[in-house]
Amino acid sequence: MNSKDQKVLVSTFEKEVYEGLTAFPKYLSSKYFYDEVGDELFQQIMELPEYYLTRAEYNIFKENASAIIESFDKYKKGFDLIELGAGDGKKTKILLKELQKKGYDFTYMPIDISQNAVDGLVKNLDLEMPDVLVQGQIGEYFEVLDRLNHISDRKKVIMVLGSNIGNLLHPRAIQFLKKLCNAMHSDDLVFMGFDQKKHPQKVLDAYNDKTGVTAKFNKNVLSRINKELRGNFDVDAFMHWETYDPESGTAKSYLVSKKKQTVDIDSLSLQVHFEAWESIHTEISQKYDDDIVKWLTEESGLKVVNSFSDENNDYKNYLITK
Ligand code: AVI
Helix, strand or coil: CCCCCCCCCCCHHHHHHHHHHHCCCEECCHHHHCCHHHHHHHHHHHHCCCCHHHHHHHHHHHHHHHHHHHCCHHHCCCEEEEEECCCCCHHHHHHHHHHHHCCCCEEEEEEECCHHHHHHHHHHHHHHCCCCEECCEECCHHHHHHHHHHHCCCEEEEEECCCHHHHCCHHHHHHHHHHHHHHCCCCCEEEEEEEECCCHHHHHHHCCCCCCHHHHHHHHHHHHHHHHCCECCCHHHEEEEEEEECCCCEEEEEEEECCCEEEEEHHHCEEEEECCCCEEEEEEEECECHHHHHHHHHHCCCEEEEEEECCCCCEEEEEEEC
């Protein structure tokens, strides 16, 4: 596309696909894995025997529910339990039950950009735990946090689970934590999951399962380009490839072109050429240890006050304050 026939790229998806596929080396953001199909594939990933993260975090909640909520003790008289991202609530329900049992006064607020995800979770909680006050919030995390700060001065406990922060490179993770810090008052808490460094093979297996669900998940970004941007990617002409660097703790996913080929993306008026074995970098899944988490939080004006780990030390949830 030269400047004369330059098309106005309206959506962020269009802009970022254009930028990523005209860059060298090529890349696409993992945030585009998630549409209806991608959400379903991610649900399947969380059930895989190789994908230990979800189970490890679930076990941490199960084993430590009472100790975790003891850390919220000074908020017993009233606080908002805010979750960034509305999953199926499986882990969160453990905490909600414990908070109820111990007589805490709280409102649970899941925040998500997807109305569907929030509605589903709220409905499910209404049925299963009708006594818990739930207020779903739809929007971008920090916009909603800002809105909440303007309408309420209740104490906040903000949960970010699933090692979602791991999909951000360190500089972007620091930006994210700084924004959290700005949205917090001095007594507020963050409760955040960080997947830990471990045997490199275990990490590789988690992102390269035998049944190929993760490969489908990775390739879903190409299917989305086909569907939404009128592309003609032959997804079978690409393979999923995973690497893990035990020094940096970074797992990386790629899509590798199995042959020399050209792909048209009509909505972008773009032709993309691939050499045989050329890659598209699609995701990072960062692994941490205590020192990295300490460094990230301190760089962001925050500090770790406690942590909870599963029995294998595969995964940790950290309690963080300002
Ligand atoms: C959502 N996120 C933390 C997952 C992860 O582990 O990086 C996404 C994922 N990618 C491949 N498998 C799961």
